[in-house]
Amino acid sequence: MIDAKVPVLDEKIVSWILDVKEGKCKGDAIILGTVRLMKEVVNDGKWKNAQELMSSVREVGRAVERRLSCTVTEGSSSANVIRRVLRIVREEYLALGKKEAVEESLHKMLTPRIDGTKDEDDYGTLIPNLGAAILDHLNELEIELETSSENIAAQASEHIHNNEVIMTLGNSKILADFFKGAAKERKFEVLVAKTEPSCAGLELAQVLHKAKIQTNVVPDSNIFSIMSRVNKVIIGTDTVMANGGLRSICGSHLMALAAAHYSVPVLVLAPLHQLSPQFLCSPNQPSFNTFLSPHGVLDYTDSDLLAKVDVYNPKYDYVPPDLVTLFVSNTGGHTPSYIYRHLTELYHPKDHQL
């Protein structure tokens, strides 16, 4: 049954969500689609001031996140994009309203204002050109998101050198682009872990093979034994948590631990929109992971076993930040300890919860 609280969404939004659900819209297209949706929300002119705009952005954002998180593809990055849109609205409002942007600092938070005015602006003032300014800014954001993958791939030759052996796992476009970018100038070997049970590694290996990069697939069980020969581990991720930890494909933790044992550096390709303000508080945090069908771990034909065992087939691993050496984002390389800085730059603290 539909809650009364859930707003009736625009037809366009509903049909876009269905596209994502049916898999017509994938990967980066989801992120770009979110920005375009937001542009439409700004464009439709049903808002009078920044406050109203923000609440409708939030509303759409919540609905999109809620629905996308029920689908097979993840909607977490699109929530991050919505947070950035909110930040943009705030910034433009303050810039046009000639108000000083309130930088959060420990000093300010602890010392009471002398003039006794309210600390917060309610974003209620009417500003004439706000819409146009926000749209401009959103266009910039769109371009940034569009090019983030290219920007990361362009840095490839700084990280991969000749005759290196690189280990990776999973499959993502950004990973393939990165290796292809490096292959333009360097000659190196890639070992792809098979990444059971999804076997995503096989797909990546095929892509790399077509790009004429020397590629070998290794079984997951051999990650540790081969690690001693490896110069670098380069992986993608689904989300970067607020503490610099990763929520990435199952098997990443194993690989990161093996790398730590042999002191092999671990590089994580993470465009900024993957940065989430959320933390992992407990290993059983329910919303953190997604558990898939047991298929792949246990066969349905093992009917005698089915009733007797509990099977877990998690989609993600949590990789603690101390196992990550470097994040390669579209703005350059950062250590995990620098992530908090990005967080304050990209998102307003009030938007962490949509």
Added chain:
Amino acid sequence: MQKKEAVQKDDVVQAVVIADCYQNTFRPVTDLPALLPLVNKPLLAYTLECLSAAKVDEAIVFCSFGVEEVKYLVSCREWGRMSVTVITSDRCSSLGDAMRDLDAKAILRGDFILVTGNLIGNLDLLSALERHRKIQKTDKGASMTLVYKECGGKSRSIEDEMYLGIDGKTDRILAFQRRLRGSLMEIDMEAILAHGQVDIRNDLFDCKVSICSMNVPPLFSDNFDFQSLDDFVHGLIINEDIIACTVYSYILTGSQYAATVTSWQNYHYISKDVVHRWTYPFVPDLREDERYTYNRNSIYLQDVSLAKDCRLKSDVVIGKESIIKEMAHVLSSVVGKRCTIGANSVISNSYIFDDVVIEDESTIDHCVIASGCKIGSGSSLSGCILGPKVEIDIRSSVEQSRLQHVPKSTGEGDPIGGKAFEYTSDADEGSDSDSEDEGCVMPGWRGLNYEQSKPEAEDDDSDSLSGESTDGAHSPIQDDTNLFYSEIVDSMLRGYEDKLPCDNLVLEINSSRYAYNVPLSEVNYNVVRAILTLEQNFTWESLADRLKYFKPLFVNYMRNKDAMLECLNAIEDVAAINPPLALVTMKLIHVLYDRDILTEDPILHWYRNPRSDEAKGQQLRESVKRFIEWLEKAEPSDDEESDDESEDD
């Protein structure tokens, strides 16, 4: 422009959802199983979600009653891009009727997907449809593709048992049988010979999803005896020459899952599959409207108030606003919304729907408790199915029964108290007759507990077996042999009474033998058996008379050692069930020996090699011991004597 439209219309993927199950399996809980909640969500919602996720464009829900409820359910959810129409027809009492009605209404535009409203699955229907269309290009008669899932070996409930003969190359179904007759599966020899490779499989699970061609509804209209899908498949296989239509199978691969709830046992196992996430993404924690949180040991919760020391073991689902009190144990169970589980209660392997109150210290095992029930404190229920609004008194104990909140007829006794009356269904008879139509044996009512009901079912089997075969010692006689036997008994009785010449009888028996294709050894066996049991009141005089009359038959059939052995076996078997004959067995064998019908070699062979260690066989051999000793004594001089005899002859 018009042409383009027509082409687009062809591409519309239609699905027909039959929301009735035309059986009373789920009474008294519900008449309409499509609305039965499974893991706190109606089955029909799963079905429509599955179709919508499989990119079906148009779903036609077909139901004959409970229309308002079905319409409400359809209207208050979103089904993506799929349009859902509800069609009603109150005259339908079977799937066949529904298909005939659809044929008359002519709303189907092409190949369509046929499912029931009890389907749960995440299967990719479009690829199954594509496969069906591909087959149609090579085989114009392809009318149906049935979807199966490999479940590995033994089926988990009796309803799911199934045996298939599939052409290894084309996946065409050549033989289809729900349950074995005895231990045999019937397959047309010609079908096997015509196809190079035939796989006989019983490791498949019938998802009850079928991809149908346009000609399926008309076929139902043409054949009024097709009631169920099984009838249809069976009819098509048997009458292949007449109808010229074929059925194919499609086996789900990878993580695809589909199952249809047809009984409580099924319900139990499919619930488990949902809880164990085989239906991903249709699992409780990914529901848009009511999200559960998924915790370790497959525990799904949604705004539940849990007492500090209550214990939830594995495979538990608890719905919104339910209260679990102190020291309550819940394991392998589903609890609905707004339920209360009292302190110190133990709930195991049970399904509790919405708004149920279970008071303190109750024990509930393998039960289904429909919404609005109230269980008094200290009660213990096991293997029960409770209809809606049943109230059970404190400290009562009920086992293996179905209860409803109003008496079936006034004046009927009330053994349970509170608002609980035994549900005795005239429906039982109804379902029996239904199942006869289907050609499968449906042993009465069974609850959730498969383990308990399994022995029952096996008893049924053995009963039916012993009913079929009158002599337990011999391997179960097949139908044809039985028919043959009754026919020769008829002709022999007639011949004996009218004193017809025995040679005519030989002709009659031989023609019956060819009519039923009975092997010679069984002919010999049955002829002797018939002669011995021809008259109800057994006396030696009448038997002697019969032996005299039927001597030509003996002479005709007892031609070699094997035949004589069969004759002795027949005597042994009849003696085992007919004590008076057992007393005169020695005399009988002696007479037969004297008349040169039996020779001593087979007699000795029979005596020394009993077929089994049965006591009766031993007894019989004991009783003829004297005769055998006499025979053995005579044996040394056997060679000369036999020479003499032959010379004498």
